[in-house]
Amino acid sequence: VSAAGTAAVAEMTPLRRGRHGLPPEQVRESQRRRLMAAAAESLLASGYARLTVTEVAKLARVSTAAFYKSFGDIWDCLASAYEANAGLLCERVEAACREGDGGRDERSGAAIEAALELLAAEPALAHLLCAAPPAQSAELREARGRLVLRLSGLLGAARQGGVPTHHARLIAAALGLVASRLRAEGAEGLGNLAPTLTGILLSP
């Protein structure tokens, strides 16, 4: 199990039963994190069509009443999970751009590889971030729009100019390709996308 995978499992681990002496805010925060992780896992397992609050709460080992104390509905929970995981992905990419060896092109290539490595290690995260969000959830669509915007800003810097809308289209298509390959070949194959994405995204 990768370091990232271990972290995801830890998110799902409930607090021990009985008196643990933790303040209510900490309990609530633990439940919230578990629910977000469970929503992503449940989405991967069941898809949008069969995703329910009951299933997510059960997987997180939280009551449905506790679910509704943290989130308004299933879309609210998924959108929060999306924001948190999108932040994680962007931090990985930004770190690779900033800290990698070599010139700009090498660091940009390393950033794409770092993103694919994270997505391959965390299929639930990959599916949540990359699959097209449902039309009925404006929150999810907006969260995806913010991810695309943030990544396309990084891509614009890597390409040293160009049209922002073009960069956004490239990033959206890259997310779509990851979702498609994830479904076709599983998470293990995502690393193989590096040459394709590097070739397309970083070419003028």
Add this chain to the structure above:
Amino acid sequence: MHDLPGHRAASAQRPDDPQRATIMEAMLVAAGQHGFRQVSVKNVLELYGGHRVQFWQHFASKEECFAAACASWDDRLVAELLTAAADRPEWGERLRAAVIALFEFVDSNPEIARSLLIEAEIAGGEALAKREEAVDRLGAAIDLAREQAAPGEQPPPLTGLFVAGGIAGYVGEQIAAGTAAAIWEGMPELMRFATAPYLGEEGAEAEFEAAAAFVERRARGEEKQ
């Protein structure tokens, strides 16, 4: 989900059965209006106008009906796009013609387009597999441009799939955002995106300009609407 096994007439199994085709179209329209999660067989019957027994004679569930409808209409849409592209001499023109045909399909069939491009992803299973197969086929057609590229200048593997998926994604985004009516405005940028991996920056800019000119002519009523 209500599964009524019942006895299905032999004619009901035929893909070309007119009653079956009408129910499938009603399913896509209803799913486009309500979303796949919310749509019910009752919604389909309200649009179809027939008796519920007829639905269950053809399909065992909402999911089965939706998947069959997606399969049928995905095939039809892919055939329409490839036909639109077929008689154009240059690859860029063929791609532009296919994009125009796709946008016209969305204009004419907004609910069905939403079902094929968005709700299939929500439904998953066979419906999504069929959508992916359609994108694969279009990606393979797009990737024919690879043959014209000089050795060493060919785009990386899966470029056709990347482009076809990106075009489908753009249309899906517009429909989901409720801005499908403005779908044409993004066409020049979409053409730049789709052609850049094959034609490079200069060629893609030319395709951007050609698409922009088309959109202007269309806005003036000089292209068919």
